[in-house]
Amino acid sequence: MSGTATLREGTGSPADVILAVGGVGVLARDAEAAVRAQVLEGPFASLNHAVFTAGEEAALGFREAARTQPMMAARRLIEIRQVQEANAALLDAILAYVQAPCPTAVLLLCGERLPAATGGVDRGARIRNAVKKTGMVLDLDGEGTDPRAFAAERARALGVSVERAALASLVEVSGGDLGALAADVETCAQYAGPGGTIDAAAVAAVCPWVAEASVWALTDAIVGRDADAALASLHRLLEDGEAPHKILGSIAWQLRQTLLVQDALRRGIPEREAGIRMPPGKVRAIRDAVQARPQSPSQVLEALARVNHRMNSSRAGDRRQVEAFVLQLLSDG
Numbered sequence: 001m002s003g004t005a006t007l008r009e010g011t012g013s014p015a016d017v018i019l020a021v022g023g024v025g026v027l028a029r030d031a032e033a034a035v036r037a038q039v040l041e042g043p044f045a046s047l048n049h050a051v052f053t054a055g056e057e058a059a060l061g062f063r064e065a066a067r068t069q070p071m072m073a074a075r076r077l078i079e080i081r082q083v084q085e086a087n088a089a090l091l092d093a094i095l096a097y098v099q100a101p102c103p104t105a106v107l108l109l110c111g112e113r114l115p116a117a118t119g120g121v122d123r124g125a126r127i128r129n130a131v132k133k134t135g136m137v138l139d140l141d142g143e144g145t146d147p148r149a150f151a152a153e154r155a156r157a158l159g160v161s162v163e164r165a166a167l168a169s170l171v172e173v174s175g176g177d178l179g180a181l182a183a184d185v186e187t188c189a190q191y192a193g194p195g196g197t198i199d200a201a202a203v204a205a206v207c208p209w210v211a212e213a214s215v216w217a218l219t220d221a222i223v224g225r226d227a228d229a230a231l232a233s234l235h236r237l238l239e240d241g242e243a244p245h246k247i248l249g250s251i252a253w254q255l256r257q258t259l260l261v262q263d264a265l266r267r268g269i270p271e272r273e274a275g276i277r278m279p280p281g282k283v284r285a286i287r288d289a290v291q292a293r294p295q296s297p298s299q300v301l302e303a304l305a306r307v308n309h310r311m312n313s314s315r316a317g318d319r320r321q322v323e324a325f326v327l328q329l330l331s332d333g
Contacts, residue, residue: 014038015135016101019128020110021083022140026182031138032110036077039106044071050078054111055085060093066105076105083111091115091123098130107135142178147171150178151185155198158189162198169203173282215250216282218326222251223258223289227330234326244318245311248325252304259297262290303328 020031040049050065052058062078070076080086086094094109101107109131114124131137151170155162162170162185170188174181184207188198191206218237221230237247257276261283264274271283307325311318 014106016103016105017098017107017131017135018109018138019114019131019135020108020138020140021113022138022142023112024140024142024178026179027140027142028110031140032079032108035106035108039075039077040073042073044073047071048073048076050076052078052080053085054080054082054090059086059090062107063093063097066097066102066107070104074104077108078105079108079110081110083109084113084115085111086115088118088121088123091127095123095127095130098127098134101134145178147174147176147178147181151181154182154185155189158186159194160189160192160196160198162188163200165200166198166203169200170198170207173207215247216254218247219251219254219258220285220289222255222326222329223286223293223295225293225330227327230326230330231323234323238319238322244322248307248311248322251325255295255300255304258286258290259295259300261286262295265290300329 014035018031018035020028020035022028036049040046048070050062052062052065059080062080066076066078068076080090080094097107109127114128116122116124128137148167148171151167152162166188170181170184174184184203185198187206188202189196191202192198215237218230218233221227221233234247238244260274260276261271264271264276265287267274276283303325306328307321310324311321
């Protein structure tokens with residue numbers, strides 16, 4: 001995303017046409033905010049800003065908006081959002097405009113991607129090539145972005161510092177997803193306060209994924225049918241003083257998330273639509289695991305019901321009941 005730093009720090013006027021496409025929402029928002037900050041100025045800023053959505057018929061009006069003289073300012077900002085939804089007519093109009101842009105306007109094209117070729121014509125590629133000649137292309141897929149440097153930069157921008165151990169934890173639980181990482185850094189920054197420091201304790205206090213990492217190791221071993229790793233993780237939790245009931249509750253929640261991932265795969269729907277609330281990296285790992293070793297929802301639920309009943313009624317120690325529960329899940333596989 002090489003162009004964004006220039007937009008943030010530069011004092012000159014941005015390019016006549018800026019193409020900002022990619023699937024990382026936080027990078028897209030940063031780029032859009034940087035363009036607006038440089039182009040829009042003065043008391044009539046809102047009058048010099050026009051926004052169009054590519055999938056709507058009115059989007060072709062961007063040409064007239066771009067040619068409208070700015071109100072007491074050097075330039076107007078014209079945005080076309082969700083450019084991936086643009087039809088052939090709009091793409092042709094954009095290409096024609098890019099080849100001869102209006103000097104008193106900045107056209108910002110943003111979206112997840114450019115449309116695929118249709119009818120043997122790749123209009124999206126033509127637009128990208130044209131913008132490279134006359135404007136600026138920002139690729140917002142996050143490829144090549146160092147997550148640690150990204151997190152540290154966002155912390156600095158929020159007025160806090162971040163310790164090395166905390167930075168490592170934040171990057172690990174985000175699974176490399178820059179959007180999730182940015183959200184966690186912001187949450188930790190609010191916890192630390194202006195001028196504060198994000199340390200390991202702050203991360204554990206406000207990011208539940210970090211606090212649950214040890215239990216995830218146990219759940220991962222159960223899903224992977226690794227008895228040695230599962231029992232080792234369980235005993236480590238117990239030796240660290242975790243209450244058996246708490247461990248059971250965490251396992252139950254995590255197994256439910258695992259079953260939701262499996263159900264989303266079966267139904268072919270996005271994980272978020274299925275109610276899954278986990279870091280993207282963890283979702284990917286579970287997706288791979290359940291594809292290799294599908295879980296039985298009925299067996300998981302029955303095992304949970306049995307251990308819950310035993311822990312509430314049996315004289316046997318809670319520790320033994322949790323161990324029996326883990327062994328039951330492993331044998332059910």
